[in-house]
Amino acid sequence: MTIRYRAHAYTDEVEKRRTLEADVRRGLTSTPKSLPPKYFYDATGSKLFQDITELPEYYLTRTETALLEELAPDLMRELAPRDIVELGAGAAVKTRRLLDARNGVRQAIRYVPIDVDEVTIEAAATGLLGDYRFLHVEAVIADFERHLRHVPAPIGRRLVLFLGSTIGNLDPPARRRLLTEVRALLPGKADRFLVGLDLIKDVNVLEAAYDDASGVTREFNRNILAVVNREVDADFQPTAFNHVAFYNEAASRIEMHLVPDAAQDVHLRRLGLTIRISPDDSIWTENCYKFSRGSAQSMLAEAGLRLDAWHTDPDNYFALALAAPA
Numbered sequence: 657m658t659i660r661y662r663a664h665a666y667t668d669e670v671e672k673r674r675t676l677e678a679d680v681r682r683g684l685t686s687t688p689k690s691l692p693p694k695y696f697y698d699a700t701g702s703k704l705f706q707d708i709t710e711l712p713e714y715y716l717t718r719t720e721t722a723l724l725e726e727l728a729p730d731l732m733r734e735l736a737p738r739d740i741v742e743l744g745a746g747a748a749v750k751t752r753r754l755l756d757a758r759n760g761v762r763q764a765i766r767y768v769p770i771d772v773d774e775v776t777i778e779a780a781a782t783g784l785l786g787d788y789r790f791l792h793v794e795a796v797i798a799d800f801e802r803h804l805r806h807v808p809a810p811i812g813r814r815l816v817l818f819l820g821s822t823i824g825n826l827d828p829p830a831r832r833r834l835l836t837e838v839r840a841l842l843p844g845k846a847d848r849f850l851v852g853l854d855l856i857k858d859v860n861v862l863e864a865a866y867d868d869a870s871g872v873t874r875e876f877n878r879n880i881l882a883v884v885n886r887e888v889d890a891d892f893q894p895t896a897f898n899h900v901a902f903y904n905e906a907a908s909r910i911e912m913h914l915v916p917d918a919a920q921d922v923h924l925r926r927l928g929l930t931i932r933i934s935p936d937d938s939i940w941t942e943n944c945y946k947f948s949r950g951s952a953q954s955m956l957a958e959a960g961l962r963l964d965a966w967h968t969d970p971d972n973y974f975a976l977a978l979a980a981p982a
């Protein structure tokens with residue numbers, strides 16, 4: 657029997673813990689205090705993110721899904737990729753729109769999802785293997801900011817996916833570093849990079865997407881404190897923190913913060929650290945950058961990528977940018 661699923665983990669538990677402890681210590685002793693958004697995604701955080709994607713205010717996922725559905729037949733016929741690598745694949749729901757367009761074509765595809773959340777990736781891979789007989793999955797459980805060099809060499813024409821505007825969660829220097837590594841994953845002239853980008857738009861639409869009426873995004877934001885509590889034996893009371901999300905127009909980004917009502921001491925016992933958090937010195941948890949065609953084009957160009965095609969919805973809410981090696 658052919659083995660259709662393999663997984664490689666590029667951090668062992670010890671290294672993972674060491675990295676998390678260093679990140680938490682650095683973030684919570686800096687000014688302003690911050691936590692890296694990759695720590696949102698334990699099993700609860702990934703589930704909360706899935707719930708976010710279904711919120712009426714969170715237009716990103718449904719807009720990108722519709723775009724993918726529309727583009728998939730032509731895109732997949734023209735590119736005919738043998739190798740699909742996906743950064744931050746998560747539940748890989750949207751990836752299915754692309755794979756659907758290859759159903760019935762008798763060519764095997766290797767799918768390489770990369771994600772820090774092993775549980776979600778395994779469940780996604782199991783579902784995909786059941787539904788797409790032409791697929792082999794080689795999952796890479798890793799941090800896409802640190803381990804992209806471990807992506808296996810291409811086995812044919814390659815398509816790299818980075819959907820959902822997750823690229824917008826990286827600050828410009830980190831984004832530049834990552835895109836330069838993505839460029840190195842595309843050795844062939846016909847290889848392509850498909851990236852989902854949330855676009856600059858009416859501030860009310862943007863802010864509602866990150867501060868929904870039912871409070872799911874608030875729970876997602878607070879979940880990072882539950883992760884820190886568990887991992888470093890800390891005593892944050894997540895419900896004592898307000899979810900604050902606003903659009904910073906000068907920086908073209910939504911910012912998410914956790915702001916306590918009153919000053920409080922938090923003990924991070926595994927780190928031997930006590931920190932004081934106050935309404936004026938709160939915790940910055942995420943940036944979600946918003947793009948224009950111009951900013952996307954220059955961001956890609958800096959990394960040696962040429963914008964090949966730009967697809968948007970009629971409202972200009974979201975874009976799928978197809979890039980080629982320059």
Ligand code: SAH
Nearest residue numbers: 694697744745746771772773799800819820
């Ligand atoms: N691509 C999916 C999921 C987006 S949620 C979609 O568009 O709906 C962001 C995903 O990126 C999560 O699954 C999270 O676990 C993963 N992620 C976030 N930071 C990461 C990092 N530094 N390295 C690897 N995966 C990361």
Ligand code: AVI
Nearest residue numbers: 708820821822825866873944
């Ligand atoms: C994963 N990422 C693209 C989401 C975003 O929109 O930036 C994470 C998120 N944060 C709050 N809501 C959703």
